[in-house]
Amino acid sequence: MRLDSKMQVGILGAGPAGLTAAVALQRYAPPGSVDITVLDRYNSSADYPGVEYGIQARAMRALHRVRADDAARRRGNPVDRIEFYNRNGHRQLALRVDPRWSIGVLRREFLTDLASLSAAPLLRGHDVNAIVAADGGRRVDVTFADGQPARRFDLLVAADGVQSVARRQFFPADAVTHDRGFSAIYLLVDETKAPDGNMPPGFSSIANGGTIRFMRGSFATAVWFPAGNGRLTLALGFDHATRAHIWVSQGLPPDAAWQNLSGVQRRSLARRIAADVPGPGGLVVQALDLVEDWVSPDVYLWSMRDSDPLAQPYTAGLPVVLLGDAAHAFLPTIGMGASLAIEDAEIFSRILARHLAGGGTLDELHTKVLQRFGDHRRGVWLDLMTRARDAVTNWRHETVEQGFVLSPFVPTRVGSALVRGYEQVRGRTLTPTDHAA
Numbered sequence: 438m439r440l441d442s443k444m445q446v447g448i449l450g451a452g453p454a455g456l457t458a459a460v461a462l463q464r465y466a467p468p469g470s471v472d473i474t475v476l477d478r479y480n481s482s483a484d485y486p487g488v489e490y491g492i493q494a495r496a497m498r499a500l501h502r503v504r505a506d507d508a509a510r511r512r513g514n515p516v517d518r519i520e521f522y523n524r525n526g527h528r529q530l531a532l533r534v535d536p537r538w539s540i541g542v543l544r545r546e547f548l549t550d551l552a553s554l555s556a557a558p559l560l561r562g563h564d565v566n567a568i569v570a571a572d573g574g575r576r577v578d579v580t581f582a583d584g585q586p587a588r589r590f591d592l593l594v595a596a597d598g599v600q601s602v603a604r605r606q607f608f609p610a611d612a613v614t615h616d617r618g619f620s621a622i623y624l625l626v627d628e629t630k631a632p633d634g635n636m637p638p639g640f641s642s643i644a645n646g647g648t649i650r651f652m653r654g655s656f657a658t659a660v661w662f663p664a665g666n667g668r669l670t671l672a673l674g675f676d677h678a679t680r681a682h683i684w685v686s687q688g689l690p691p692d693a694a695w696q697n698l699s700g701v702q703r704r705s706l707a708r709r710i711a712a713d714v715p716g717p718g719g720l721v722v723q724a725l726d727l728v729e730d731w732v733s734p735d736v737y738l739w740s741m742r743d744s745d746p747l748a749q750p751y752t753a754g755l756p757v758v759l760l761g762d763a764a765h766a767f768l769p770t771i772g773m774g775a776s777l778a779i780e781d782a783e784i785f786s787r788i789l790a791r792h793l794a795g796g797g798t799l800d801e802l803h804t805k806v807l808q809r810f811g812d813h814r815r816g817v818w819l820d821l822m823t824r825a826r827d828a829v830t831n832w833r834h835e836t837v838e839q840g841f842v843l844s845p846f847v848p849t850r851v852g853s854a855l856v857r858g859y860e861q862v863r864g865r866t867l868t869p870t871d872h873a874a
């Protein structure tokens with residue numbers, strides 16, 4: 438069936454994948470060939486959990502191709518170095534990163550800047566609850582939880598994240614997420630909002646610098662990500678057993694949910710965990726004093742789960758494709774979640790635009806666009822998913838000998854060998870770490 442009018446494209450989700458798809462399709466598709474509508478259940482990008490994203494080179498290049506890389510640079514912070522410190526506070530390794538192509542952004546700022554590049558309507562407060570076949574399966578209707586009228590599309594791009602409606606509906610067996618045994622408290626420290634304005638020495642230069650720093654303690658790992666303009670994202674990672682132990686040591690039930698904790702309780706848990714990590718001059722602990730509001734969305738506990746990449750990220754019978762976390766939710770261990778979502782969206786849009794430019798029909802959408810996209814991405818997703826799962830050892834309390842992952846830059850075995858060699862040369866042997874005592 439030929440398209441006698443514009444292709445109606447619905448994009449479900451205004452996260453990195455959905456917004457990149459909207460921008461890229463508008464750049465690539467022949468003029469007048471598509472009508473794009475973006476739907477999102479939240480009223481603002483600030484409603485969604487997530488503080489800081491690393492936009493890595495593969496995503497920056499994808500954004501560059503659609504002339505959107507300045508959206509990441511505008512308020513983002515260039516990353517030029519990643520450093521790893523062991524539990525004695527000694528630096529084990531430092532990697533150089535090209536700051537032109539690696540940027541740390543605050544999610545809400547980046548998504549606002551990205552959305553400003555799109556002329557497509559972005560309908561917020563649209564909570565999709567089902568995707569239904571229409572027109573004999575050639576199109577789809579999306580229906581909404583609040584009962585407002587359904588919308589019909591020739592193609593639905595499901596970029597609706599880890600709890601994707603499309604994934605649950607069309608891939609129920611793959612809708613499970615896997616608990617990877619650890620959590621991290623993420624928090625944003627902003628010196629302009631610090632309660633008494635007294636900065637720990639060195640804070641500003643770290644927050645405005647370009648170094649991501651991994652620091653191990655005996656049971657916790659802290660990672661800081663400079664966000665520029667006096668802001669620093671801090672992640673405090675620990676495994677489930679440690680979590681139960683620490684919760685109890687603070688007088689809480691071992692399974693008390695983060696959302697039920699008071700600001701005071703959250704602060705004392707974070708301090709207990711941060712105190713385990715030998716940051717420079719006690720800065721990891723001191724940075725916590727700069728958090729103004731412990732119950733704000735900028736302070737949250739991220740319980741680490743991932744999902745298997747879909748072998749075929751599209752439905753067999755309906756014109757629905759899945760991108761980003763909907764197709765593969767990553768752990769943050771290699772900082773790939775947002776980057777892959779962006780890259781997926783740019784590549785998918787390019788394949789679709791080529792199809793339209795060549796006079797492609799709706800009947801060929803599956804073979805010429807959806808399958809091609811899936812074939813193109815599968816290997817990348819599987820490779821990076823393996824690395825992200827291997828890199829859990831960087832966040833939990835295993836020893837360096839059990840695997841030290843520098844990915845996505847260096848293969849796991851090379852990273853482990855490098856660190857082992859370095860430790861031997863320095864005459865230090867890392868012992869299996871204690872549990873939270």
Ligand SMILES: Cc1cc2nc3c(=O)[nH]c(=O)nc-3n(C[C@H](O)[C@H](O)[C@H](O)COP(=O)(O)OP(=O)(O)OC[C@H]3O[C@@H](n4cnc5c(N)ncnc54)[C@H](O)[C@@H]3O)c2cc1C
Pocket residue numbers: 449450451452453454455476477478479485486487488489490491563564565566596597598599600601602623738739740760761762763767769772773774775778
């Ligand atoms: C709790 C949590 C915290 C995280 N924190 C970080 C972090 O600090 N740093 C980091 O790098 N990564 C973080 N991530 C991962 C990161 O958010 C994702 O990898 C990345 O955002 C994936 O982009 P995406 O566009 O595929 O999906 P998402 O960013 O998840 O976007 C999906 C969009 O779809 C919308 N949506 C979902 N369901 C519906 C529906 N039924 N109807 C309408 N709209 C819908 C959502 O509102 C959302 O805007 C976090 C993830 C979680 C779950």
